[in-house]
Amino acid sequence: MKLFSSFVKELKIASRGFYFYIEIFMALLILVLFLFVIPDNFDSKKSEYIYLDMPAEGSEIYLKAILDESIEGKAEEVKVKINKEEKKASLYTTDNSRIYILTSREDTIYMADKERKIAAIIGMDENYNFHYEYYLQGYESARYKDLLKILHVHSSDVIEEAMDNIEVRPLLINYDSLSDRENMLPSILVFNGSLMGLFIIAAYIFLDRQEGVIKAFALTPTPVWQYLMSKIGVLMLTSIVSSFIVLLPLMKLRPDYLLLLVLLITTAFFSSSLGLLIASFYKDIIQAFGTIYIFMMIMILPNIAYFMPSWNPIWIKIIPTYPMLEGFKSVILGSGDTSYVLSISAGFLFAGMILFALANHRYKKTLVV
Amino acid sequence: MITVKNLFHSYNKDGNYQVKDVSFDIEKGEVFGFLGPSGAGKSTVQNILTGLLQLQQGEATLGGYDVKNMSKDMFNKIGMSFEQSNVYSKLTAKENLHFYGKLFDNPTRDPMELLKLVGLADKADIRAGEFSKGMKHRLTFARSMINNPEIWFLDEPTTGLDPSIAADIKDIIKQKNKEGITIFLTTHNMFIADELCDRVAFIVDGEIKLIDSPENLKLQYGDKLVKVEYFQGDQVLQKTLSIVLPEDKELLRNIIENHEIRTMHTKEATLEEIFIKVTGRGLI
Numbered sequence: 001m002k003l004f005s006s007f008v009k010e011l012k013i014a015s016r017g018f019y020f021y022i023e024i025f026m027a028l029l030i031l032v033l034f035l036f037v038i039p040d041n042f043d044s045k046k047s048e049y050i051y052l053d054m055p056a057e058g059s060e061i062y063l064k065a066i067l068d069e070s071i072e073g074k075a076e077e078v079k080v081k082i083n084k085e086e087k088k089a090s091l092y093t094t095d096n097s098r099i100y101i102l103t104s105r106e107d108t109i110y111m112a113d114k115e116r117k118i119a120a121i122i123g124m125d126e127n128y129n130f131h132y133e134y135y136l137q138g139y140e141s142a143r144y145k146d147l148l149k150i151l152h153v154h155s156s157d158v159i160e161e162a163m164d165n166i167e168v169r170p171l172l173i174n175y176d177s178l179s180d181r182e183n184m185l186p187s188i189l190v191f192n193g194s195l196m197g198l199f200i201i202a203a204y205i206f207l208d209r210q211e212g213v214i215k216a217f218a219l220t221p222t223p224v225w226q227y228l229m230s231k232i233g234v235l236m237l238t239s240i241v242s243s244f245i246v247l248l249p250l251m252k253l254r255p256d257y258l259l260l261l262v263l264l265i266t267t268a269f270f271s272s273s274l275g276l277l278i279a280s281f282y283k284d285i286i287q288a289f290g291t292i293y294i295f296m297m298i299m300i301l302p303n304i305a306y307f308m309p310s311w312n313p314i315w316i317k318i319i320p321t322y323p324m325l326e327g328f329k330s331v332i333l334g335s336g337d338t339s340y341v342l343s344i345s346a347g348f349l350f351a352g353m354i355l356f357a358l359a360n361h362r363y364k365k366t367l368v369v
Numbered sequence: 370m371i372t373v374k375n376l377f378h379s380y381n382k383d384g385n386y387q388v389k390d391v392s393f394d395i396e397k398g399e400v401f402g403f404l405g406p407s408g409a410g411k412s413t414v415q416n417i418l419t420g421l422l423q424l425q426q427g428e429a430t431l432g433g434y435d436v437k438n439m440s441k442d443m444f445n446k447i448g449m450s451f452e453q454s455n456v457y458s459k460l461t462a463k464e465n466l467h468f469y470g471k472l473f474d475n476p477t478r479d480p481m482e483l484l485k486l487v488g489l490a491d492k493a494d495i496r497a498g499e500f501s502k503g504m505k506h507r508l509t510f511a512r513s514m515i516n517n518p519e520i521w522f523l524d525e526p527t528t529g530l531d532p533s534i535a536a537d538i539k540d541i542i543k544q545k546n547k548e549g550i551t552i553f554l555t556t557h558n559m560f561i562a563d564e565l566c567d568r569v570a571f572i573v574d575g576e577i578k579l580i581d582s583p584e585n586l587k588l589q590y591g592d593k594l595v596k597v598e599y600f601q602g603d604q605v606l607q608k609t610l611s612i613v614l615p616e617d618k619e620l621l622r623n624i625i626e627n628h629e630i631r632t633m634h635t636k637e638a639t640l641e642e643i644f645i646k647v648t649g650r651g652l653i
Contacts (some may be wrong), residue, residue, distance in 0.1 A: 001471070002471060002472055005468060005471035005472070006468075006472075009457070009460070009464075009468045012459070012460060012464065013457060013459045013460065016459040016496075017459060211455055211456070211457065211458060212451065212453055212454075212455030213455050213456065213457055215421060215451065215455055216449075216451070216455050216456075216469070216509075216512070217472070218420070218421055219419055219420070219421070219444060219447065219448075219449050220444050220469070220472035220473060220516075221441040221442070221444040221445050221472070221473060221474050222472040223441075365423070
C-alpha cells in the first residue's frame with residue numbers, strides 16, 4: 001500500500017514535470033517519422049555513369065547486354081544535370097544499380113570529377129576488343145581496385161560462364177527477417193526506453209535531493225527501497241507506454257507483446273537501477289553528467305555491431321545493450337527465440353536486483369548528503 | 370524520553386570530531402532547547418537522533434528505542450520540522466500532506482485540519498512550488514505533525530516567518546507541549562528558546578557547555594540591575610544601577626527621594642547575554 005502510494009505520488013510528479021513528456025514526445029515523433037518519412041526498405045542501388053566510346057555496332061551489343069539485366073527490359077530517356085545544363089541520357093535500372101549512358105566523354109569525366117559519381121568510359125579498339133577507363137574517387141579499397149585490375153583479364157563471356165557454374169546454396173531459407181525500417185526498432189526501444197531511463201531516473205533523484213524530500217521520507221517507517229522502487233515503477237511505465245506507441249502502429253500484431261512486456265520491464269529495471277546507483281555518488285546532475293554520459297556512450301556502442309554485423313568483437317557482447325538489441329529484435333520478429341528472450345530477461349532482472357541492492361545501501365548511508 | 374551518552378561524531382571519520390562527548394537526558398513532556406551558533410553541531414546531533422546520520426560512537430535512545438538499531442516503530446512516534454523546507458514542489462499542499470500521511474503505520478491527522486492550523490487552508494490546492502519561503506516553512510511544520518508524534522524535533526521552527534505567523538507557530542508548540550509531547554528544539558534564536566524551553570543546552574564547537582532552565586541561568590548569570598530615568602531640572606538623566614552594590618543602592622534611594630522619576634525598570638540578563646558570557650561566543 002505504501003509502495004503504491006509512493007508510486008502514485010511519483011506518477012503525479014512525473015506527469016507535472018518535463019522529463020515524462022520527453023519520452024512520450026520522442027516516441028510520437030519517431031512514430032511519425034517511421035510512418036511518413038522513413039521508407040520500408042532503403043534504396044541501396046548505386047548510380048553509375050558510362051560513356052560508350054565506340055562505333056554504333058559496338059554500342060548496340062553492349063547496351064543489349066545491359067538491357068538483358070535491366071528490370072523493365074527497356075531504357076528510360078532521362079535528363080541529367082551536368083555542369084548546370086540538363087543533358088539527355090539513357091537510364092537502365094538493374095537489381096543493383098542505375099546505369100546512365102551519357103553522350104560525351106567530357107560529361108562522364110565531369111560527373112566523376114565534380115559530382116563524385118562512379119564513372120567509366122568503355123571503348124573499343126580496331127580488333128573489336130573492349131577497353132575500360134574507370135574514374136575512382138580515391139576512397140575505394142585496395143581490394144576493389146585489385147578487382148578492377150583483374151576483371152578484364154578474360155572476356156566478359158568467360159567470367160559470366162564461370163559465375164553461372166558456381167552454385168550458391170543457402171543453408172536456411174525459411175527464416176523471418178525485418179525490413180530495413182523494422183530493423184531500426186530494437187535500437188529505438190533500447191535508446192528511448194532503457195538508456196533514457198538511466199538518465200531520467202538520475203534527474204528525478206537529483207530533483208528530490210535539491211528539494212530535500214528524501215530526508216523527510218527517511219524519517220518515516222517506510223523503507224528507502226520503496227521510495228527508490230516507486231521511481232523505477234514510473235520509468236518502467238514510461239518505457240512500456242513509449243515502446244507501445246511506436247510498436248503497435250508499425251508492427252501491429254506481429255510481435256509477441258507479452259514477451260515484449262517482460263523484456264521491457266526487466267531492461268527498464270536494470271537501467272533504472274544503474275542510474276540510481278550512479279546518482280548515489282553525486283550531489284547534483286552537473287557532477288554526475290560526465291559519468292552518465294560515459295555510460296550512455298558505452299551502451300550505444302553495440303548499435304554499431306547491430307547495424308554492421310561484420311564488426312562484432314567478443315567484448316561488445318558484454319555490454320548490456322547488446323543482448324537488449326538482440327532480445328528486442330527477436331521479440332519484434334514475432335517468431336523469435338522465446339527461451340533466449342526469457343533467459344536474457346532473467347539476466348537483466350538478476351543484475352538489476354544486485355544494482356538495486358547496492359543503490360539502496362548507498363542511499364540509506366547518504367541521506368543527509 | 371531521550372537519552373544521549375558520550376556521543377561523538379566525525380564526518381570524515383578521521384578523529385576530527387564535529388560532536389564531542391555530548392550527553393544529556395530529556396524527560397517526557399519536556400521542551401529541550403539545543404542552542405548554539407551555526408556549525409556548532411546542533412543539526413549533527415539532531416540528525417544522529419533521528420537516524421539520518423549513523424551513530425558512530427556513544428549511546429542514544431529515543432522513547433526507549435536504541436538509535437543504533439533504528440526500529441520501524443520508532444519512526445511512527447517521531448516528527449521533524451526541518452529548517453530548510455523540503456516539500457514536493459510539484460504537489461499541492463494537500464497532496465504533500467496526504468502522501469506523507471500514507472507512509473505511517475499509525476492513524477494520521479487530516480491534512481486540511483493541519484493546513485488550517487498553520488494558516489494554509491485556502492492554499493490547499495496550490496502547488497508548493499508556487500509558495501513563498503514562509504509558506505513552504507509552514508507546510509513543512511504542518512507535515513511534522515501528521516503522525517501525531519510523541520517526540521517532536523523542531524529545527525529553527527520560526528526562522529523566516531513574519532511575527533504574527535511566528536506567534537501562531539509558538540502557540541501550536543505550546544499547545545502540543547501541554548498535550549504531553551516531548552520537544553527537541555534546535556535554534557540560535559534565544560528569545561524563542563527563552564519563551565518555549567523548560568531547559569536549554571548551550572553547544573559550541575560540538576561540545577555542550579551548559580544545561581539548565583532559562584530561569585536558573587538568569588538567576589545564576591544575570592546581573593541584578595535597575596535602569597532609571599529621572600528629571601534634573603529640565604534635563605532627563607539615565608542611570609543603570611546594581612541592586613546589590615551598597616553605593617548603587619544608596620544612589621538609587623537618593624534619586625527616588627530627590628528627583629522626579631520618569632521611568633524605572635529592572636533589567637534582566639537575556640539568554641543571549643548569558644550565552645556569550647558562558648561560551649565567550651556570539652550566536653551568529
